[in-house]
Amino acid sequence: MILQVSGVSKRFGGLQALSDVSFNLEEGRIMGLIGPNGAGKTTLFNCINGVYKPEEGRVVFRGQDITGSKTYHVAKMGLARTHQIVRPLNDLTIRENVIVGACFGRENHSLGGAEKIAEEVLEFVRLHERANQLAGSLNVGQKKRLEMARALAARPYLLLLDEVLAGLNASEITQMIGIVRDIRERGTTIIMIEHVMQAVMNVSDDILVLDFGKQIAFGTPEQVANDPKVIEAYLGDPTLAAELSGKKSSA
């Protein structure tokens, strides 16, 4: 078991952002994290990687309790993430951005070693031709791939992807999904927050559904798509409900 989340709750003032979220994630799987806007998906990521300290509950990563640990400690233990709103280090080159990931991540490389990893990872996300450009000069799709490259350069055991498909065009989505699959092939476990429903249902082994901070379903894509509570949660959003049921019929 690579990640065990048990009974995690997080409040912001009067708002209960997460209440009693629990799941176990096995190594080598892709877990999709879905739910309407404001369901607490990104908050859950922040509680897992130490940006927030949950009021209740525990997060155990590879057998170690990391509840409330500093983000950089969690990062060094092999947990990497991308951000929903990309955060490139604008005034550094693309290569330098990725080197930061490799240098300070799990394997703690020297600059020389990190440079090799950067070349490899940049080629993997198809940014190698732009390696010497400043990160600030990229477009959104490229910045998302850069985020991904930085996270991968850390050689994480677990990768948290926050809406890597949002804002991408159809061909970019296909390309990105290919990348996600390849990452899993290499043995990295993935949790991905996603709104592009068809993509996430296709690529995930498990799905966790959050609604108003509560966990309303956890299971295989088929189980989740057939879950009445999930369908109800998405009824407010007819297109998503349609997408869910579309998946159901094709499954």
Place this chain on the structure above:
Amino acid sequence: MSLKNLKNPGLWLTLVVVFILGVIPIINNKASAREETLTVLLSVILVSSLNILLGYTGYISFGHIVFYGMGGYVGLFLISVYGWSLWTAMVAGGLASGLLAFLLGSAILRLRGSYFALATIGINEAMRAFISNFEPFGGPTGISLNFQVYNQYGGAAQALWTIYYVVLALALGNILLSYVVKTSKFGLGLQAIREDEEAAEVMGVVTPSSKTWAYVLSAILPGMVGVLFFFKNGNIEPGPAFRLHLSIELLVMVMLGGYGTIAGPVLGAFGYQRLRGLLLTSDLFKNIQLTVAGVLLLVIILFIPSGAVGWIRHRFPVTRRYLP
């Protein structure tokens, strides 16, 4: 990064230029030229050390001069009360400033943006007020050295030359240090903090210790040259030692040259001091020297915010490799 990076032509060009400018007064054996260049070299040291915190890490300090004053006080205290030699006192001054930076940094570096900048103003003022009341350091009158102290360095005239050589060496050393820091893994972590501190943490940069060490590194050399400068002066007082205005002038010099670069601070220090000298000696501008400098600063901020070297790097991206 590795040793191969020491082959960077921009670094060597900077070092050679500073070396040549520093050697000219020695060859001509002229005391007036020496004093002029000494001021510039001191600025080079203060500015490029400030650049480690400001340019690499992105933390704006209005209190950099605290380390200069602190070093000066500790050094002169050890020399006048315990009879230490200038050189051991110089090292002690540097270490004292480093220690002060460590203690301060552990506390205030968790403040971000303007709050950090304000805290450094507060520390500068608190420090000056405290030293003015601190009797072992002479309170408001400070510490004065006995003239005979220069005898063991071959008399006052010779001591001035010796100090000049050391300052030149320290300036070159500091340029090298700031280059090594910038191109190291540690320096990369600092730059990641500058660009986006939270993203840096998520990538595993241990920000509290990185920032603290950057602060310490930026404090040691100012502490050392503080001892040399005030030894040369023969006395130290709270006002000149902790002059807020000087801290801000250092920021101006960093901006002028281009922050976060190696050559920028050097260029900024030379440019600013040269300009100041020109304005002060010109009949036309003598009185409004400050105004002219202010207008110049404003023009730089508004129109070339990345400074001279930064501007060149942006305008001609090819030069990025040669202008570290």
Place this chain on the structure above:
Amino acid sequence: MDILTFLVDGLLIGFVYGIAAMGLTLIWGVMNVINLSHGPIIALGMFGIYFAATSLGVNPYVGVILVSFAGLLLGMLIYAIAIHRVINAPHLSTLLATFAVNMIIIGLGTTAFTTSAYNVDFSLGNISVGPVNTPTTRVVAALASVLVTGALYFFLYRTTLGKYVRAVTDNRAAAELMGIPSARILALSFGLGTMLAAIAGGLIATFFPFTILSGGAYELKSFVVGVMGGVGNPLGALIGGLILGTFEGVIPAFMPTSWVPVLEFILFVVILLVRPTGLLGAKK
């Protein structure tokens, strides 16, 4: 003098510290700019009433009113020339831009007035209440400060323009979407900030001698008070000013006056560390 007199003197000056700080934190709160030209503008306020009294021969309090309008216009001018272009740039740019303005004013001021001391020759006698005896000018300054605070509150909470200022403070982008001309509102806010600084300077000049460099000390006090009261919180600034004034009045009874700034600035840094939103909370 006894401690009560010290206390009252400190308290009365505290009101003036309050409006000086209000000017600083208004700008800070609205546009996240720390105005390093605050001190020189306070000094200009001092010279403003001096020249209003000596050249125009008007009463210093009429002078304060003239100075306040001049301060408003000067602030809007400073914003347009020096701040607007870098309003979205990193902190360093706005800090240095306002510092450049500081250098320009101090440079011109030194040329025009030298750095020697000036004095507005003006007195309203003293007021005695029980054992306390204090110059009337200080009492008037305190009352004027309360009036100014009230006017600022009225402006911010009872007028459309004030509502715009608060909207821009809350969320500039959203305010722009609502059709609020944010550039003009920012200029106005900056002008109000400098107006308050100029008024504070004018009031101080009715009881203290001053030089062109005098503003610096009040700028630092404004930082202390502003941080104490919470950024962008006018009432907080007034209360912070009273605390600082009282503090300055009382401390000399227990230790040498020279320790006052030490304690003041240590307090300042400690507040920044433990409660960066101010003792009274920031107001957004």
